[in-house]
Amino acid sequence: MGRFSFFGEGLPGIDLEELKGKLIVLEGTDGVGRSTHIGLLKQWLENNGHAVLDTGMTRSPLAGKRLKQAKEGHTLGGITMSLFYATDFADRLENEIIPALRAGFIVLTDRYIFSLMARAIVRGADPEWMREVYGFALKPDAIFYLRANIDDLVTRVLQSTGFNYWESGMDLHMGEDLYESFVRYQRWLLGEFDKMVETYGFDIVDASGTVEEVFPRLRDRIQRIVERNGHAQ
């Protein structure tokens, strides 16, 4: 029995038996500190002798460039956008994540299908349809959901990049300004993530503290996964 499985109807032509590595997902809303933790985890895992691939919303070679343009130009409809993102994700899954797992890497991914689904759902996509479409995704060994409340998120975003158009969901016209829109949009996303906790078995990590406080919690849980031989699900 292979360790891996798909959420639904899987990818054609993939032999799951060949996949040896571990797939670890960090999810959470904007500004929750995912990329900081992934950087630290990578360093720590490599120090312990593991080969690590860190991947995230870096765009795929196939669709990445055009997807970015589409986003900037706001020219595509909601269904088209959702499927464009799914294409982009499929390309990364098949050409980046799966080869790394085959080679026995620990794959740390900054976001996964859950962010893509949450964003599509708040823009009106049918949740059931999105679940079905993303049935081709591999079930990860673990999904860490970094969770912080809105006040923490606002503070962090202010201290780093400031509010941007997309992270504030301005395309949804939810508020008069970036701040109001950000708060409503991120709260809505949090709600969608919260709904997924049970369905997908998210492991919730309280991310409201400092990096020094949060990282050890994450590290200890990942330690157990790395040491474990079987698959989570």
Place this chain on the structure above:
Amino acid sequence: MAGGMKMYGKHRFPGRLFIVEGIDGSGKSTQLMLLHKWLESEGYVVYFSEWNSSPLVRDVTKRGKKKQMLTPMTFSLIHATDFADRTEHDIIPPLKAGAVVLADRYIFTAFARDVVRGVSPSWVRGLYDFAVKPTVSFYFRTPLDVAMKRILGGRDAIKYYEAGMDLGLSDDIEKCFELFQGKIIEKYEKMVDEFGLVPIDATGSIEEQQAEVRRIVTHALEGTKKTRIRRWVDLASLAKDSRA
């Protein structure tokens, strides 16, 4: 709330949607062109969905094909993205406005082609849940040898994905194309009952086929609005006036 992303299949629009399906060389595009001319001459507002999707999506599809970087899954998804764009831009608005929309190939092409490539039949059907249900879906039924003769006679070189070369059925591109089309026909035949495709015997004469198509379309057009002005008549009378 969010700008309504809808599952269009569940909706009813005042317009009509006629689509043609069949393998390459089945003559479906010729039949659709003849239908288009006739509908316009009858005074209907006709939109032909030329699959002119947005340049953004089209570029990705083109590049992926040219560089042979598509897997069965990304092939399926990028074509669904393209189709979504056509649905949202070219199909829904005219249907809402009560026009007649004609489409050369539709979701059944994906159901046949992607499943032959190994994609799950139920997954790909779910993927296209947002598509509008056509008023009539014509299936131009052609024996493989007839289609092959039409295609290999006079046309450009067959392309890599078109021939299903990614499936590795044969190293010879024409042989591979034939094997691939044969499998596509099997899938189409299974869909006739599943989706109520209307088969047209594509071995008959062009005139016979067109007469059959028009008969069915006429029946389905009851209650559809026509334009008031027949533009060609007006232009003709203008030309006369200017000469006088």
